[in-house]
Amino acid sequence: MDTTSVVSRLESGDVKKLEASNDDIPVQVLKLLSASKAPLQAKEIAERLSRSMGRVIDKSAINQLLYSELNAKVSRDEEFQWSLKSVGSKRMAPKSVDSQSTSKAGFGLNFPVAEYYRDHIKDAVTLSRGGQWWSAALLIKDPRNNQLFVNLYTWELVGGDWKKRKSFAIRSKKVSDQLRDVLSTLGDRLP
Secondary structure, eight states: OOOOHHHHHHHHHHOOOOOOOOOGGGHHHHHHHHOOSSOOOHHHHHHHHHHHHHSSSOHHHHHHHHHTTEEEEEEEEOTOOOOOOOOOOOOOOSSTTEOOOOOSSSSSSSSSOHHHHTEEEEEEEEEEEEETTTEEEEEOOOOOOOOOOEEEEEEEEEEEEEEEEEEEEEHHHHHHHHHHHHHHHHHHOOO
């Protein structure tokens, strides 16, 4: 049975019993994350693997793998949801949540943006991510005129796919400065 069919059966909820030793669990975790359209919590990974392997796999065992043996291949967001790292990405930068750099190809694949912009994302910061919602600020180089702009996005997870619900483009330093001032003033009033 090939990897793709195993993972697609796992994702579709079809409980297919796999004969696997403990050595196969890291491979199965990576396959599951690779096939998943959205990041998964350790609990979800353990549940899906338990169903597919026909035995109980403890969440703590999955966490141990994710934080140790698989740490170089996976990344965790602020909601403790795990996904595969993109080649060359810096998903766990220390000062910003899910901050990433685009010095390497493939960076835009982490964000559910239009194909038109996907390869032109230069930097990004996840502002919040929890439940069914994800908000991020992306620095994008416009493919038409090569000008940088910041786009604020909000996506909703619907049926396993991220759907854009709102976006707001900031295309000039003047507007950026005005927005920063307004947010600072109004933000001071928040509890």
